[in-house]
């Protein structure tokens with residue numbers, strides 16, 4: 001049994017801006033079910049959704065700040081969560097990283113440096129909890145200083161650093177080093193320095209014992225100039241310690257017992273799926289029609305997700321006999337352009353701006369296909385949810401999408417492995433062609449049904465991925 005400190009800046013259902021939050025609850029749960037002792041440590045943001053009052057279990061100093069450590073369990077689980085309470089840094093309402101205009105908080109370096117230092121005090125058992133980590137598992141740039149600073153400690157536990165998205169690096173100007181009092185040994189180009197800036201993510205990539213990303217293909221993708229953001233050389237250098245472990249899907253995403261959908265179903269009762277389609281149409285004021293081909297999309301509305309490609313497709317797409325259901329928020333320009341299409345085609349397109357967990361489940365259950373034209377995708381979750389719901393994903397051939405969706409081709413139809421539609425080039429034309437391919441196959445109900453069954457049979461459970469993480473922890477004892 002290992003003591004694993006899982007350091008993360010978000011965890012579902014307490015606080016979530018993206019897939020990191022899902023992983024930060026699902027992986028610890030799966031590790032606990034494999035007999036490990038996990039503590040998830042996360043900042044105590046004011047915006048946390050707490051159903052219980054956490055207990056104060058420690059009080060300690062980090063620099064000139066007094067920090068409390070609070071304890072609770074993750075809702076509906078045995079996973080213990082430790083909250084780093086420092087109201088000066090985490091007491092604001094709203095998003096953990098950006099203000100209501102989408103601008104990063106100016107004191108993000110100080111905020112996350114404090115979080116990292118607090119995690120180190122905990123990992124090293126310096127706050128009288130009698131709990132010393134055997135493994136410290138850090139995630140994304142917000143936790144990057146943990147491996148860097150821990151490397152300077154005597155008898156430090158080994159570290160794993162997971163890159164959930166290399167596009168976000170925690171790059172700050174050079175003065176940050178002094179502001180957050182980083183030791184000079186860490187500041188060379190072999191350390192945290194990056195073209196005159198300070199890179200928090202380099203703290204993880206340079207100093208962690210093992211690096212992972214959330215899919216095998218993305219582990220390769222980030223070693224190329226196209227997706228390496230200037231870190232590809234370092235990642236190639238660390239290739240032996242870099243692996244890709246695909247994320248799993250949480251039990252919440254199972255159409256058989258999903259409480260948020262209208263009618264539950266499984267691969268043997270797929271006729272019941274249509275009740276979710278009509279409920280979705282009614283809820284979104286689209287014409288209720290069991291037969292019409294419904295395309296779904298749930299996403300952050302940012303360039304990474306290929307929203308510009310979707311916008312380029314819409315004029316032609318909306319001439320087809322389809323309905324399209326979109327849920328997301330993000331780039332204001334994308335939001336406005338989508339709003340204009342939705343206003344012009346109210347019978348064909350429903351756009352919901354914002355974050356809505358219930359609607360997300362209903363879209364997964366009610367749509368026929370799910371769109372993910374991402375320019376790059378470290379892992380992606382919705383294409384896996386979609387397959388579990390018999391909602392065939394239409395995805396670009398990149399990162400985790402390439403690893404989890406099997407394109408529908410004559411041979412994959414024949415051997416019952418086809419689970420979706422894959423296109424190569426990041427162009428509206430190829431995306432549209434894949435959508436048309438799906439539309440055509442939808443007119444063959446028997447073939448379509450078999451594709452749905454193939455998709456629903458895929459095993460995306462966390463147990464398999466958690467076992468791979470555990471093997472990795474064991475390799476660095």
Ligand code: ADP
Pocket residue numbers: 017018019020022298299300327328329354355356357360379380381382
């Ligand atoms: P990323 O982390 O890049 O945003 P992922 O596919 O890994 O992308 O994870 C996104 C997660 O956030 C999924 O669980 C998805 O359903 C959810 N999500 C994204 N936008 C919304 C939204 N507007 N409403 C509800 N859930 C959303």
